[in-house]
Amino acid sequence: MKKYTLVLIILLLIGCGSNTSIVSSWRDPKITVAQEQFKKVLVVVLVKDEASRRTAENRIASSSPIFKTSYQYMNGTTLHLSKEQQLKILQDENFDGVVTMRLVSKEKETNYVPGSYTGMYYGGFDGMYTGIYGYGFGNWYGMYSPAFYDPGYYQETTSYMVETNVFSLKENKLIWTGTTKSEYVTDVGQTVDAIMQAVVKEMRKDGSLPSK
Template sequence: MKKILGFIAFSFLLSCSSSNTTIVNSWRDPNTSLVSEQFKKVLVVALLKDDVTRRVVETKFQEYNPGFKPSYNFLHKGNKDMTQEMLIKLLNLEKFDGVVTLRLVDTRVETDYVAGMNTSLYYGNPYYNSYGTMFGGWYGYYSPYYYDPGYYVENTYYFIETNIFSLKNNNLIWSGTTKSSNVSGHIDETAGNIINEIVTQMRKDGSLPPKK
């Protein structure tokens, strides 16, 4: 039987090595683990105003495992006025046992310092380099003149809250907030990074078993 750890963990072991996303905080239901829930079909709901971005994020989840189902196939303008009871009934009829929601909770512009580079760190000997030749010694000798100073840049950071609900008991079992930069033009990559950070944090807090 597939569980949510089968949905998430496997694919993100293969995720990209660099990430523009970090986990800020998280919470878990101390009486529930994702292993015990045995999710087989999970609805992914990206609560975003832009429909194109919503589809990109939700589809990205499904790329990792078909057990994730984008909400745009079930929740759309035609049924946007449904009550909570009607929504839960619809999800039960479609045999969903879990829901993942993502929403933007904050956007901040922060000033970051980018360190410069001093080439003398790499060419410290002015007469003899590590390859046993004399060529390049002059470069190390004069490298202080080629020092690249640091500088400050403004980056926009997006704070995304991810919640995981169990439909069996209709309760929240895990919640976490991630901080992402350089989102524009890299929505699908950022979505992958967010889930990677979620899985890492879930392993730390005991929601998922440790990586073997």
């Protein structure tokens, strides 16, 4: 069912950390996030697991007092309402913005990590047997130390493409959108933080938010 109330979908997994970067973004040329001066923004996470939903929403809400978790307003008693009724709830609660995140795709990639050779040279510089006397025990020990080879291997990683949108309820339109790519995702909270940091950095870059 389509949600005209503009929902926030965040990828949720188990574990610790991710590598997140901006892939693409767009902003309304006539208005910026800073100009809107949001005072109350709805944050909604749609996942099957209610505990995970609340964990993610709480994580985002903890970053700023203007963010409000959706489970306080949009729950089992309100999701069946019409889009007009849902919008009225937001208006009655004085919301002026909504931030949404949507999982666009999940892709697996296999990359080859080459092996490495570890060996100790003996004598002087660059392994040349010149002037070895007086250079210390390390040079002599290298003559007898074995060489080690760490074989290469294939590593499978999963990439998550997440679309983040910022809507103005006052203007009733989208004013910013961006897509991030997250890899090595293992922790819910850290991934949410990484996405938010990447989005804020991009907004400062394109003028949606003032630079530091």
